[in-house]
Amino acid sequence: MESMIQAVFSTTFLFSVIRVATPLILASMGAVITSNAGITNIGIEGVMLTSALTGVFASAYGFGPWFGFVIAIITGVVCSLAIGYASMSLKADSVLACIAFNTMAVGGTVYFMYAIVKDKGTTIALNSGKLPSIEIPIIKDIPIIGEILSNHNVVSYIAFFMIIVVYVLLYKTPLGLRIRSAGKAPNALSSVGVSLLKIRYIALGISGVLGGMAGAFMSMGYVTWFSKNMTAGRGFIALAADAMGNSTPIGAALSSLLFAVAEALSYSLQVTMIPPELVQMLPYLVTIVGLVAYAAKRSKSEKKRKEKLAEE
Amino acid sequence: MKIKKRMTVEQFSAWFEVMRFAIAIFIAFAISFIIMSFSTNTPLEAIGNLFVGPMTSIRRFSTVLEALIPLTFAGLAVNVMFKANQFNLAAEGALFMGALVAAILAIYMPGPPVLVIIACMIAAGIVGSLVCAIPGILKVKWNCSEMVVSLMLNYVVLYFATYIFNKVARDPDSAYKASYSFREGVQLGNIIPKTRLHAGIFIVAVFVVLTYIFMFKTKWGYKLRVTGSNIHFAKCAGISVAGVIMSSQLIGGFIAGVGGSTEMLGMYSRFQWSSLPGYGFDGVILNILAKENPAYIPVAAFFVAYLRIGADYMYKQSDVASEIVAIIEGLVIILVAATAFLAKYRHKMTTKVSKNLLEAGGAK
Numbered sequence: 103m104e105s106m107i108q109a110v111f112s113t114t115f116l117f118s119v120i121r122v123a124t125p126l127i128l129a130s131m132g133a134v135i136t137s138n139a140g141i142t143n144i145g146i147e148g149v150m151l152t153s154a155l156t157g158v159f160a161s162a163y164g165f166g167p168w169f170g171f172v173i174a175i176i177t178g179v180v181c182s183l184a185i186g187y188a189s190m191s192l193k194a195d196s197v198l199a200c201i202a203f204n205t206m207a208v209g210g211t212v213y214f215m216y217a218i219v220k221d222k223g224t225t226i227a228l229n230s231g232k233l234p235s236i237e238i239p240i241i242k243d244i245p246i247i248g249e250i251l252s253n254h255n256v257v258s259y260i261a262f263f264m265i266i267v268v269y270v271l272l273y274k275t276p277l278g279l280r281i282r283s284a285g286k287a288p289n290a291l292s293s294v295g296v297s298l299l300k301i302r303y304i305a306l307g308i309s310g311v312l313g314g315m316a317g318a319f320m321s322m323g324y325v326t327w328f329s330k331n332m333t334a335g336r337g338f339i340a341l342a343a344d345a346m347g348n349s350t351p352i353g354a355a356l357s358s359l360l361f362a363v364a365e366a367l368s369y370s371l372q373v374t375m376i377p378p379e380l381v382q383m384l385p386y387l388v389t390i391v392g393l394v395a396y397a398a399k400r401s402k403s404e405k406k407r408k409e410k411l412a413e414e
Numbered sequence: 415m416k417i418k419k420r421m422t423v424e425q426f427s428a429w430f431e432v433m434r435f436a437i438a439i440f441i442a443f444a445i446s447f448i449i450m451s452f453s454t455n456t457p458l459e460a461i462g463n464l465f466v467g468p469m470t471s472i473r474r475f476s477t478v479l480e481a482l483i484p485l486t487f488a489g490l491a492v493n494v495m496f497k498a499n500q501f502n503l504a505a506e507g508a509l510f511m512g513a514l515v516a517a518i519l520a521i522y523m524p525g526p527p528v529l530v531i532i533a534c535m536i537a538a539g540i541v542g543s544l545v546c547a548i549p550g551i552l553k554v555k556w557n558c559s560e561m562v563v564s565l566m567l568n569y570v571v572l573y574f575a576t577y578i579f580n581k582v583a584r585d586p587d588s589a590y591k592a593s594y595s596f597r598e599g600v601q602l603g604n605i606i607p608k609t610r611l612h613a614g615i616f617i618v619a620v621f622v623v624l625t626y627i628f629m630f631k632t633k634w635g636y637k638l639r640v641t642g643s644n645i646h647f648a649k650c651a652g653i654s655v656a657g658v659i660m661s662s663q664l665i666g667g668f669i670a671g672v673g674g675s676t677e678m679l680g681m682y683s684r685f686q687w688s689s690l691p692g693y694g695f696d697g698v699i700l701n702i703l704a705k706e707n708p709a710y711i712p713v714a715a716f717f718v719a720y721l722r723i724g725a726d727y728m729y730k731q732s733d734v735a736s737e738i739v740a741i742i743e744g745l746v747i748i749l750v751a752a753t754a755f756l757a758k759y760r761h762k763m764t765t766k767v768s769k770n771l772l773e774a775g776g777a778k
Contacts, residue, residue, distance in 0.1 A: 144561070192752035197501060197561070201698050202747035209740020216735035217453035338565040345562050379580065383573035386566045393563060397556040 113249040115370055120250070122369075123362030124258040125150070125324065125333075128316035129340030130347070130354040131261075131268045132309035137349045138272060139305035140285035145185045145200035146313045147337025148207030153178045153317030155211045155225075158328045159218065162230035171233060171257075171318045178314020179307050181207075186306040190299055204337075212330055224329040225321075232326045233257055233318070255323040257315060264312060269351040271308075281305050313337075335386075342389045346396050357392060364388040426767045431705075434756055438749035446742045450734055460732035464739075467727025468720050474727065476609035480681065481719035482712065483614045484509070485696055487673025489704065489711040490625045491666040492697030495546065496706060497629065498662035499642040500553065504564035505670040506694025507571030508545040510687065512538030512674030514575045517685035518583050520596035520678070527599035534600070535617075535675045542671020543664040545571060550663030554656040572690050583685060593685035602680040612680035618712075621669060625708040628665075638662050670697075702747050718743065 129146050136143035153174035161170030185203050189196035216222050235255050242252035272278040283291045284301040291298055316336070321328045339361055340354075347353025364385035371381045443461070451457040468478045491505040516534040523530045548567055552558040583593035602612040629635040641648040641658045648655050673693070678685065700718065704710035721743070725736035749755050 142561075144565075188748045188752060191754065192748070193754035193757075194748055194751035198698070198702055198751045199748055201695060202702075202744040202751070205695065205699065205747070206741050206744030209737035209744075213449075213735045213737040213741065214453075216737070222735065222737075335565070335569060338562070342562045342566055345559055377577055377580070379573045379577035383570050383577075386569040386573075389566045390563055390570065393558050393566075394552055394556060397552070397558040401556050 113246055115366060116250045117254075118369065119359070119362050119366045120254060120258055121324070122365045123359050124255070124261045125316040125319050125336050126340055126343060126358040126362055127261045127355050128257075128264060128312050128319065129337055130343040130358045131264050131351060132312035132316070133340045133344035134268060134347070134349055134351050134354045135272070135281065135305050135312070136309045137344050138285050139281045139302050140288065141186075141189075141196055141302060141306065142341075143182075143185070143200060143306070143309060144197065144338065144341055145182070145203045146309065146340055147333055147335070148200070148204040149178050149181045149185075149310060149313035150317040150320065150333045150337050151207045151211055151331070152181050153314040154321035154332060155215065155317075155328045157314075157318040158225050158228060158230040158321045161322060162225075162228040167231040167233045167322050170230065170322055171315075174318035174322075175311050175314035178312070178317060179310035182306040182310030182313065183303060186303050190302060208331055211328070215328065215330075222330065224327050226327045226329075228327065230326060231322065233323050255319065257319040257323045260315065261319075264315075265351050265355045268312075272351065277301075277304070316340075339385070339389060342393060346389075346392045348396070348400075360392060361385050361389060422771065423764060423767055426764060430756075430760055430763070435750060437756065438746050441749060442742045442745035445745055446738055449741065450738060454732060454734050456732065457734075460728050460734045463728040463731045464721070464724040467724040467731075470727070472606070473609055474723060476606060476611040478716065478719045478723045479611050479615060480609075481723060482715045483612075483618050483680065484673050484677040484691075484693055485700060485715040485719055486618050486622065486712050487669060487676065488693035488697035489700035489715055490621055490697075490708055491542075491546075491670035491673065492694070492701050493666075493704075493706060493708050493711060494625065494629075494638075494662050494669065495666035496698075496701055497642045498638050498659050499645070500550065500659060500663060501561040502546060502549050502564045502663055502666065503561060503694045503698070504546045504549055504567050504571075505666060505697050506690055506692070507564075507568040508542035508667045508670035509674040509677075509693050510568075510690060511545050511571055511575055512542045512671030513678040513687065514579060514583075514674075514685060515541045515671075516675030516678045517593055517596065517682075518578075520600040521583055521594050523597075527597070530597065530600045531602070531679060534679060535672050538671040538675035539668040540671065542669070542674065543667040546663045546667025546670065547660065550660050554659055568690060568694065576688065579685060585684070588684070591686060591688055595683050596679070600679065601683065602676065610681060614676040614680040617672070617676055621672070622708060622712055625669070629708055634661070699743060699747055702751050 129150060132146050133143060156177040157170040157174030159170075160173035161167045164170065164173070181203070185199055188194045188199040188202070212222055215225060219225050219227060221227065233256050235253050236259065238252045242248040272282060280291060280296055280301050281304070284298055284305065288298050291301065317333070320332055325332075340358070343354045343357035343361060346357040347355070368381040368384050447457055447461055450460055454460055468474050488505055488509060491508065495502045495505070516538045519530060519534045519537055523533060545567070549558070549560040549564040552563050553560040579593065585592055585594045602614050604610065604612055605615070629639065637648070637653050637658050638661075640651065641653060641655050645655055648658070696718065700711050700714045703714035703717065721739045722736070725739040728734055729736040
């Protein structure tokens with residue numbers, strides 16, 4: 103028990119929370135954008151996976167990690183738009199299109215990995231490099247906070263910055279208003295002469311950028327290689343975070359952090375006596391409990407509102 | 415392509431659907447072929463191996479049928495849940511849990527083997543129902559997204575099942591992660607010697623028929639379909655929507671659980687799964703290919719299984735990674751699910767067919 107408390111209340115634990123939260127925050131921001139535009143984007147899982155692979159290849163065979171980062175983002179955008187093309191222009195059900203895309207991403211990444219490095223497991227042999235970690239000048243000298251906040255991968259800082267960017271984009275710009283109306287009132291949007299299709303494509307594109315960054319972090323920050331199915335459901339967790347955060351950037355980011363705490367806990371509790379499987383189960387269980395708590399609260403408040411209306 | 419003069423619109427629609435499938439499959443193969451030609455010097459040979467691979471021996475062909483069994487179960491399970499318009503993907507977890515429960519009973523339960531097998535299947539079915547019921551309950555009670563919950567639930571089930579497996583069934587003397595062996599005789603027997611094709615194929619056939627009858631010939635099935643296609647209409651018609659949704663999740667989960675136990679008792683002599691087998695998403699894929707008709711699900715399962723076994727053969731013969739089938743599958747699904755794909759052609763031809771009918775003496 104003591105070792106457990108020690109494991110949780112240490113600076114390394116909080117440091118790892120931020121590390122683990124990075125891909126979740128980025129991906130959930132992508133999910134926030136698309137769900138505000140009225141699209142359920144479970145394809146973000148496949149987008150992350152594909153970007154992670156292309157990032158590694160671009161870094162190893164191109165011009166290093168930053169080049170890989172850019173290519174990963176471009177890949178994310180292209181994949182997202184492809185999903186959009188299938189679901190909006192070809193009019194396939196969007197969830198089905200996403201499931202099809204995820205299937206292709208899981209298999210396709212292994213196919214290309216094998217075709218290029220002759221390994222079906224990982225690209226460890228490639229030596230593809232890592233995006234740099236950054237020490238923050240003043241904060242790094244503050245005793246405890248410095249240990250937690252400084253020396254993270256650059257993408258982690260980008261991720262937290264993206265929360266603000268997405269917030270500003272959604273609530274303070276004309277494009278954000280259009281994206282939100284694409285989800286809430288698509289007819290109103292068309293009635294003022296804005297193309298719904300165009301706005302949804304733009305939303306998908308932005309979520310592709312964020313998904314691409316998340317993928318790049320997985321293979322060039324979190325670890326320094328691509329491995330088969332390395333996202334392991336993080337895209338789905340991001341979707342859950344979006345649902346729990348009621349599709350607001352701040353809410354989704356907080357939910358992502360909650361899952362990250364659960365996940366980091368599962369790593370640090372593995373040294374204790376608690377069975378590892380039950381600890382590994384934790385992040386997913388927390389997600390479900392969180393979703394239920396949120397949904398229960400919402401349905402309660404809706405009931406109250408209806409009762410109030412009935413009284414009047 | 416000349417359309418027969420007297421073809422009715424219905425005939426044309428049926429013919430068109432078949433053709434649309436054929437074109438979708440052709441395009442998917444063409445794109446995959448192009449991808450393959452970048453990574454191998456002999457793409458023609460590789461794709462040839464993909465096609466003929468499963469036919470090269472009885473053993474290989476029987477592996478297609480073996481792979482078809484769990485796929486069909488998953489497809490049927492997802493079908494029942496989808497028909498009620500529930501995107502519940504927990505069939506994956508239900509199948510996994512069903513397999514584990516069947517394995518545990520097969521190790522420990524005393525009594526005549528036949529009874530043990532029956533008990534395994536029923537227990538697995540019930541456990542499967544419980545798994546799939548969770549997203550259902552949360553949806554009915556609090557309107558939680560059943561899709562997101564079930565995606566998370568599958569991982570919960572995976573780790574929970576692994577925990578139970580380690581506690582109860584794991585054989586510490588085994589070199590790899592596996593349970594104790596099942597009791598003597600507690601297995602579905604092989605039906606063709608020298609292959610692993612087991613009696614599960616009959617069980618799955620029974621389930622296909624039952625699901626079809628349930629869906630199209632019973633009042634329950636009708637209620638389910640009405641609820642799925644228009645929930646407001648169903649409410650107005652006095653159908654207890656929540657009850658229908660819940661029962662569809664329970665039935666779907668039951669089928670998935672039985673599928674897990676059939677796979678376990680048919681193909682294995684110990685439990686050795688350590689990751690999610692992916693049948694939940696496969697079930698979705700099959701339903702798209704089968705147009706959500708339970709009667710076509712075995713056909714779709716055969717197609718998918720044939721592709722995968724063919725791809726394994728191709729990998730051994732031509733050194734092209736078998737995962738290319740995932741790309742083929744994905745492309746086929748997108749094209750089949752894409753309602754706008756060939757829609758213009760369909761529109762044009764439907765008009766033409768109707769005109770021809772009018773000229774030939776009026777439509778019926």
